[in-house]
Amino acid sequence: MAVKAGGFKRRSGASSDIPSSSMADIAFLLLIFFMVTTVFRREKKREIDWVSAEATRKIDEKRKNILHLWIDNVGQVWINDQAIADEDIARVVRPIYAQNREIVIAVRGDRDVPYSKINTITKQLQAAGAVRVTFATRLEQRLQRPRR
């Protein structure tokens, strides 16, 4: 059976344009994805002077497993936007730990807080059983030192 006209006559009918009619759908899909995955901060950001350390590491933990414990420059402790007296920390943390055993306490302390405060807090956290603690720091880069 002969191919009609040698198979060369007909031009391909395919369009060379990028199909743009579905572009809006793609964009909206991406938009919805980002809107759904965005987690809004639940707590107010507190103004503290951060401590910095060169050994700062990224904490590889899900956001829901991290509990922030703020210590502001006057030594007031805040958990979930609530001011908490030093001796009540264990009482507040214990139910949170009971709900989620994976919890990591990120201690965000002001750099000038006296250490006795930190010691009280770590004692309270031990009493609550939450022993995984991170001292939240900013990455420090010392330029005068060669990188190892």
Place this chain on the structure above:
Amino acid sequence: MPILSRKQRVSDEIPTASMADIAFLLLVFFLTTTVFNEEKGLPIVLPEEKEEQEVSAKNILFLIVQPDGSVTVRRGESEQEQIVAYRQVEGILRQELAANENLIAAIKTDPSAAYRHMINVLDEVKKAGAERISLQMVGE
């Protein structure tokens, strides 16, 4: 001029050509305003309550953080003390760890010392690669 002779030809469809532009604009807006706040810090695992262990004195290196930020180094056995700046702690600890890999770095901080001094020392200890770290307070 006859007024009503020409019918107006207005399309009754929503213009979809610019829809992609609108969507991408929103997308870019959300992308640029999203702040990924990374959790960064120095992780440490505290001992369980009432599980403090006795360790032999020769495996402890005390790093006593003074209120002014200087560090007093005391090897567990000896009474000999050495006052250094915190930047030197990493080097000292590296040497000690090379000699004894079971060494525990005990950071003993003065109650009135600022938090940042203790973090500076903890940073040095972490950089030296110490795995066994103990946090204590002077006078306990």
